[in-house]
Amino acid sequence: MTLYAVTGALLVALGLYGLIAARALLRRVVAFNVVGSGVFLMFGALGWHAGQADPVPQALIITGIVVALSASALAVGLVVAHARATGSQVLEDDAR
Amino acid sequence: MAVFDLALCALILLAATAAVAGPGMFRAVVFFVVYGVLIALSWVRLGMPDVALAEAAIGAGLTGILLLGAVGRLARAGADEPEAPRIDWPVALATVAVAALLVWAVLSIAPGPGLAPQVAGMLPRTGVENPVTAVLLNLRAWDTLLESVVLLAALIGLWPLARGGAWLEPAGPLHHALPEGVLAGFGKLLPPVALLVGVYLVWAGASQPGGAFQGGTVLAAAGVLCIMAGLVRAPGMAEPLWRFALLVGPALFLALGVAGLVSGGFLVFPQALAKGIILVIEMFLTLSIAVTLALMVLGPPESGAAQ
Numbered sequence A: 001m002t003l004y005a006v007t008g009a010l011l012v013a014l015g016l017y018g019l020i021a022a023r024a025l026l027r028r029v030v031a032f033n034v035v036g037s038g039v040f041l042m043f044g045a046l047g048w049h050a051g052q053a054d055p056v057p058q059a060l061i062i063t064g065i066v067v068a069l070s071a072s073a074l075a076v077g078l079v080v081a082h083a084r085a086t087g088s089q090v091l092e093d094d095a096r
Numbered sequence B: 001m002a003v004f005d006l007a008l009c010a011l012i013l014l015a016a017t018a019a020v021a022g023p024g025m026f027r028a029v030v031f032f033v034v035y036g037v038l039i040a041l042s043w044v045r046l047g048m049p050d051v052a053l054a055e056a057a058i059g060a061g062l063t064g065i066l067l068l069g070a071v072g073r074l075a076r077a078g079a080d081e082p083e084a085p086r087i088d089w090p091v092a093l094a095t096v097a098v099a100a101l102l103v104w105a106v107l108s109i110a111p112g113p114g115l116a117p118q119v120a121g122m123l124p125r126t127g128v129e130n131p132v133t134a135v136l137l138n139l140r141a142w143d144t145l146l147e148s149v150v151l152l153a154a155l156i157g158l159w160p161l162a163r164g165g166a167w168l169e170p171a172g173p174l175h176h177a178l179p180e181g182v183l184a185g186f187g188k189l190l191p192p193v194a195l196l197v198g199v200y201l202v203w204a205g206a207s208q209p210g211g212a213f214q215g216g217t218v219l220a221a222a223g224v225l226c227i228m229a230g231l232v233r234a235p236g237m238a239e240p241l242w243r244f245a246l247l248v249g250p251a252l253f254l255a256l257g258v259a260g261l262v263s264g265g266f267l268v269f270p271q272a273l274a275k276g277i278i279l280v281i282e283m284f285l286t287l288s289i290a291v292t293l294a295l296m297v298l299g300p301p302e303s304g305a306a307q
Helices: A002-021 A025-046 A055-086 B002-021 B025-045 B049-076 B089-108 B116-126 B131-139 B141-161 B182-204 B212-228 B240-263 B274-298
Strands: none
Touching: A002 A025, A002 B002, A002 B025, A002 B089, A025 A055, A025 B002, A025 B025, A025 B049, A025 B089, A055 B049, A055 B116, A055 B131, A055 B141, A055 B274, B002 B025, B025 B049, B049 B212, B049 B274, B116 B131, B116 B274, B131 B141, B131 B274, B141 B240, B141 B274, B182 B212, B182 B274, B212 B274, B240 B274
16 A cells, blocks of 8 residues: 555655646646645555554545635636736746 | 556556646646546545545546636636646756655655544444544544535635626526537436435445535536536525525534533534434535535636626
């Protein structure tokens, strides 16, 4: 199960890269979700002991998945509102 | 099965790379949905079916609809992605260092006994047989109560973004579907099945994988499909019934938590009544979750722009 925890660690780094390097805001929302599920995968895989899945990480991860959706919905709403106001989904500071 | 696990992890990383750095925003979102389904498979492999259900329904399903909708809205606003992402080498090097540190951290954590034995010991007193539901709605009910409030807070943050300030209009853009098209067909075929699956997931959650969040998500997806197929009108804040549906779950949860003060403390459920209390909370929480998630995915009202 260490394999899944390592995959989770790599996903966190991959998402972090996207969060910093991507300029399009929607791409950053996608990258944020990749970071999130990477954290969940690390957490879940490390909470696996002697052939038994730990119910506490499971419950926390389910909570986390729902919270990630709420945060994404709010972020998407702001990205769309920004794009309608400026005609671009790149922030001014990044466009330079 | 080691080969299967290796292949699955490799596919997960490939799909994530395509979603984060691949060309084309639409393709990136499609790869993100694929990625979500693969992650759900990995939860099955880890023996966590409750999480797999939540990931497939919320992580891949609803987030996918949300992002695809955003791609369309951004394109209509003339705000496509400026160019395909180029590799940013300094950032790439820095994140490789982060990856190395995280992998080192993962490998250096020694396995401990975890909390499974404690939960198993408490299980007879929680009123349910599924340990994950026991943690969510009894042992760590605090987290779940606050989570339902977070959902509401996100929705309240989203609604002021209604176009033209017309936040009482029905949620999202107006949907039109071809009467003989695939969407209209699926819109008639899937909702009855989704309704059955959603209610079953909530009911089964007490003893088997499932629960309020998974069931609520399936119901929300059914509702979103009906609305996108143009079969029913999107809900709006103008109708008090929808506001009631949003609030009833968290409000009832909070009220029953306060009632717990009589039997020993906030959110303490007496053993004899626990099963009934949890079932009532789950039923109303499912309703609130389903309506909140559906409204979030549809987005704030847009019909106000025409006026």
